[in-house]
Amino acid sequence: MKNFNFLCVFLLTITFSGFSQTPTDFLSKEFHKSRRDALRAKMPPNSVAVVFANPLRNRANDVDYVFHQDPNFYYLTGYREPNGVLVLFSDNQTDENGISYNEILYVQEKDERAEQWNGKRLGIEGAKKNLGFKVAFNGQDFVDSKVDFTKFDRVFIEKFNDDYRNSERETAEIYDLVKSFKEKANYNPKNFLSSIKKQIYEFIKVTPIENSANVAQIIGRALAYDPSLKNDEDLMQYKDATTDKLKKELKQKITLKLASKTNIDVSFLSNNLAALREVKTAEELKLLTKAVRISAVGQIEVMKAMKPHMSETELQGIHEFVYKKYGAEYEGYPSIVGAGNNGCILHYIENNKTKVGNDLVLMDLGAEYRGYTADVTRTIPASGKFTKEQKEIYDIVYAAQEAGIAESKVGNSFGAPNMACRKVINEGLVKLGIIKSVDEKHNYLPHGVTHYIGLDVHDAGTYGTFVENSVITVEPGIYIPEGSNCDKKYWGIAVRIEDDILITNNGPVNLSGEAPRKSDEIEKMMKKKSVLNEFILPDLD
Incomplete structure (x- = not known):
């Protein structure tokens, strides 16, 4: 009998553990409800907000791109499927049975055949249980509903992209849901x-x-x-x-x-959600910090594994392998791995150079973990040691970044790090003779050095003065393409150093600081043994 009981416990353990082998650290339903409540508190009386999920995007023929939810929709609902609508009311509404409600989530209908091909759907009951909505319906119910949006003083939506495909696979795709809304709201873009x-x-x-x-x-x-x-x-x-x-x-x-x-307003949602999303809660910071640390570990492992014979694609693969090893669902944006002159292309994503040689390799990548995206850049010498010219440029960028991070504090303007970085870079370029004066116009730093990160890599925010618990990047760079108007010995050198900085009342905190930034620390890390040294695949040529 004891053996039988032990066997039952063992089988039950296997059975229940099988149901738990999916991530459990997504944002809580309480978080999403708090965000809806915060938005509702900003809405004037007799108003309604209508927020749509992202559509599926077709890749080719009958293959779609991997679905990624609209960040604002996810922020407010936690729903990670396409073909959804959130309707959020400023005031309580009453249904035909006298039941009061102030929000409705419309979801994809449960469909056994569709789920066999493309995975389980939450459906109405799942939306209530897992996402905490008291009122949920199928998307077709939104199409069939008799709601009169013209009776509200204000109807808040985000600007439509009008690129929704009518695939006719579903009876209530985003195409149908948007079309239905426009009819119910007398939507005419000429009138707002x-x-x-x-x-x-x-x-x-x-x-x-x-x-x-x-x-x-x-x-x-x-x-x-x-x-x-x-x-x-x-x-x-x-x-x-x-x-x-x-x-x-x-x-x-x-x-x-x-x-x-017209009662339709296309500015309210984007403005107010930007202000809300700018300031991260403790729950958000936990996930975002993990995404950042995963990305920093990826940089460390590539430093140890880097060899001149490697390709840009192989280096990209090491980064992304680390992300997957930690359970990150996606890359937050297309990975950038640019050796030599390729690093001078700011959004270089071809990553097709077959050997990085002795060039500097600029690596701008970020893991997306439970919806939150990091953005970390390191530039390292493929040979393991900076040349004199490479180090000269690199150390200017490092000093500039230090100055920019120091300006990333509560109350400073969003442009303060940019001004600090540019001052150091201009002075450094003058010292090297690359430009003639600090006031000279040049294109060696053609981008701003700061943006928010969060549910988007370039996250929503007010871009005003810094406030506590926002997270920004500080990413100065110097890019000297071949043929530049300077000494040829600097041609093809591209350096960017980017870290993710938490703004606090006690000063900036570098969330990605465990990945070495100083030139000598990078060289030291690159001497360490890589776990991938023995990972040798057969030659297929």
């Missing part, structure tokens, strides 16, 4: 204005025709921030108009558009 377009329209309305040149300049500058403005024919014609008569006609049309009534 983005915040920047509304400001320009207002300016046109109050500006006398004789001062219209000032407006044209403002429109030109606004295009740099919002290229979609070029799709507004009246606005573009006003900008380029050469006669007062035409300007008056266009001013009248634009004033009428300004006066047109």
